[in-house]
């Protein structure tokens with residue numbers, strides 16, 4: 408267990424006079440609950456947790472950390488597998504109490520605070536039949552997901568979450584409150600759209616919304632595991648010519664009953680005309696012999712929470728992910744062979760297809776640079792028993808290594824694990840050097856480094 412040096416109460420007097428939220432020290436009852444994030448493998452103990460209720464609280468917390476030379480971590484939804492939202496011995500700026508979502512239906516714009524989860528965001532915007540690309544698991548935070556790019560069911564039609572960001576309010580390392588948009592601090596605005604939490608604490612996100620649902624067409628078709636290879640080959644051909652409205656992923660999963668039975672599964676969401684959707688989705692049933700079929704009209708918010716039970720809070724997670732050069736026969740055979748040896752009935756592998764709007768945005772337009780049509784692979788190792796950690800981590804690493812000949816250099820920053828700090832340059836590719844320049848401008852001392860860090864340029 409890490410020994411946490413207590414922060415002297417007298418040093419906190421100034422902070423206590425203005426800070427509206429709770430300031431939690433290790434002795435406080437709520438501390439144990441709040442310090443934990445989604446990934447149960449992450450076990451860090453900050454010296455102080457500042458539970459912010461508004462932008463002024465965030466400014467106070469950032470100023471306090473700077474003056475007291477405390478390490479900072481920033482927590483949005485706390486969902487990131489790398490667990491960088493929580494640090495050892497420093498100040499955790501906890502944004503999770505900041506839950507407001509304001510929708511302007513006539514302008515089709517939503518402003519949301521950084522503690523909002525996708526479940527909460529969709530709940531408000533769907534009242535007006537509106538949405539923006541968000542995560543496919545409803546318990547994920549809008550903050551980290553958006554700042555890293557943000558992929559989901561709407562990306563074929565409307566691009567990534569960052570492609571729909573109009574503006575953000577940011578508290579910078581020197582405690583200033585800036586608005587970043589195409590017209591205000593455009594360099595910062597560019598960097599925030601993919602560059603993660605490197606540039607400050609985002610206290611408000613402003614998104615363009617689109618007409619979506621409330622009923623869309625989608626769901627899941629499952630096949631026997633033995634048909635995985637057949638499914639992936641059919642999926643690869645199917646993805647060659649998809650309408651923007653349709654996004655389709657294909658994975659290998661375990662039956663939700665805990666039996667450990669392995670399954671192949673195709674997941675799809677079509678956000679266009681229901682008749683066109685029915686026709687476009689029909690071939691999926693022929694990817695194999697379905698043993699479960701739940702494909703049809705579905706509320707958009709249900710589509711985005713359909714997989715939630717498979718990713719419980721507190722489960723132990725170790726992931727690796729990478730874009731693939733191509734979904735070749737050899738890659739498919741390796742995927743299937745490796746999943747056959749998967750030791751945990753909670754783990755899964757997902758191939759996510761990119762096409763349409765997300766691939767038409769110029770690479771240099773945002774700091775999120777992965778704009779080629781193709782496939783992204785996620786190996787999601789998940790288990791409950793700490794005694795099983797070594798075995799499961801080893802399986803993820805072995806699987807990733809076996810896929811080496813098929814992997815592209817590109818990595819999605821939001822899927823990087825805690826031990827992959829050296830992969831950040833790959834995650835940003837052509838955007839990396841410009842990100843370092845912007846970092847030098849807004850955070851030259853690298854105060855915000857407890858993340859997938861982009862070091863400031865030195866000259």
Ligand SMILES: Cc1cc2nc3c(=O)[nH]c(=O)nc-3n(C[C@H](O)[C@H](O)[C@H](O)COP(=O)(O)OP(=O)(O)OC[C@H]3O[C@@H](n4cnc5c(N)ncnc54)[C@H](O)[C@@H]3O)c2cc1C
Pocket residue numbers: 444445480481482483484485486487488490491492502521541542543544547548549550551552553554555556557558559603604605607608609610718821822857858859
């Ligand atoms: C089960 C599961 C499903 C997922 N599904 C998807 C998906 O469908 N699409 C997708 O794109 N990604 C997905 N992800 C990845 C997801 O995008 C990242 O985990 C993301 O970081 C989560 O955001 P968060 O706010 O919950 O995370 P947090 O852990 O709170 O934060 C992640 C990082 O961002 C920083 N940060 C958070 N908020 C702020 C802020 N307001 N200002 C500055 N820095 C901040 C944190 O310091 C940390 O470094 C999934 C992850 C999991 C575990």
